[in-house]
Amino acid sequence: MTPLDSPAIKKNMSISLIMFTVTLALIPALIAQIGFFGLQILGNLIIGISFALILEAVCLKLRHYPIKPFLKDGSAFLTAWLLIISIPSSTPIWVMLVGLFFSIVISKHAYGGIGSNPFNPAMIGYAVLLISFPKIMTNWPSAEYFDFNNFLNFSQLFSMFVSIDILDGIVSATPLDKIKTALFLGEPINNSFSIFDQFNAYQIMSIFYLIGGLYLMIKKIITWHLPVSLIFSIFVFSFILNQINPDVFMPSLFHLMNGATFLAAFFIITDPVSGPTTLNGKIIFGVMVGLITVIIRNFGGYPDGIAFAVIFMNIFVPLIEKFTQPKVFGYE
């Protein structure tokens, strides 16, 4: 009989291995995204991540830091990946590069590099792009069904160099966007579409993010506190609103399955640098991000508000940690 792991002994997991595992957890959703939207996202990832790594190396060089160990920690790689999968794959390449510049240079290195950045770099890049280019950022390519031919259509891989503008007609709004428009026009949302007969690309990607996130939890790279509190909070608050007026506020399941709920819960707010480290603090952080997200989605001007909610709550992380410090045994 082999002895069980002692709970006090930490498994020695190198940073590179953690990065590899996180990337592995993101792969299923990436495959789904390619199947629905085409290979262009892969080309974006290749170009965007190379650009992010070059930017990171230049910044490290300018700040007189050793380049190789910091590049190997994979933070720039993951930041670039998260930003690129959050924006539509039809985004013009220069817009993507502007976002990466803000993520890596402004929100990370200007604040003192990895470990000192108060805000989540990927979300800063996303927020900058959403505020600056609202038209580009809310137009996703339309995706009706999962198409295996998308994996073989290599001409799409680097199509971002060809198309400078998005062509009208091949784009469509995300479900959250459709709700916003319907409400703006004064139509009851139930008439717009039912949530279950359109089991669409975004919802399937959400499920894959959930699977990847559960894999990370099993591997003990993230704890349950942040994801569970965020998901629970979005569920509860949207449930309350839906009970008050179902004509205006979508049901909880819709809010969980659309937008960036699962992506944010497992991969974005779990950022160890800009998020809280105490366990109670993680729960407060997750609940508040969920509450602000529900408020922005239902009452705000933007269809999805997770990026803003995360940035907003990042400001309060020092305060949250101050009040949730665990008591050391033996001290008063």
Added chain:
Amino acid sequence: MIKDQFHDGMWKQNAGLIQLLGLCPTLAVTVNITNGFALGVATIFVMILSNISISPIRQFVPEAARVPIFILVIAGLVTIVDLSINALSKPLYDALGIFIPLIVTNCIVLARVEAFASKNPVLPSFYDGLFMGLGLTLVLIILGAMREMIGNGTLFQNLHFLIGDDYKFLTIQLFNSDHGFLLAALPPGAFIALSSLILFVNWINQKQKK
């Protein structure tokens, strides 16, 4: 003496970039060159007049009551500027809005009166107001140009508000404004642009020291 004052105002003690006084209008109105230039000129005007009207009475102002007295003089002058701009160019007055009356609370005006005009004769005070104001105007124009160019793709937009409708052709369209980087035109863009300018100035100063 004048040379030193000029150097102080334009570079060494620049109001916008080194003293960081008067940030409220600096950040709020510099969405284009015209606004920055107009507010800068209004500020120069107020600074010169307040400096030369306070310098002669500096012996009679009691130490304890000096700030209210200074503010009262500045407020009177700002009202003159406010009404003048309203009379000369209504569209510009609407574009600058609340920030013309707010010159009165602008730290740079009170700071120069307090630090310079209340201790020096009239002529140096005049030059101080002029050069400090010019330094601030220069920063406002550069900021306005940066934000206008990046955010909107134009240069010299709305300049015809200042010099008449015949000069509408002066507006230069650099690229399609659909692709403008909206962040630059919004308040965060003002902070980022100003901090890049300060970065640049500090970098030059550090290089000169070496």
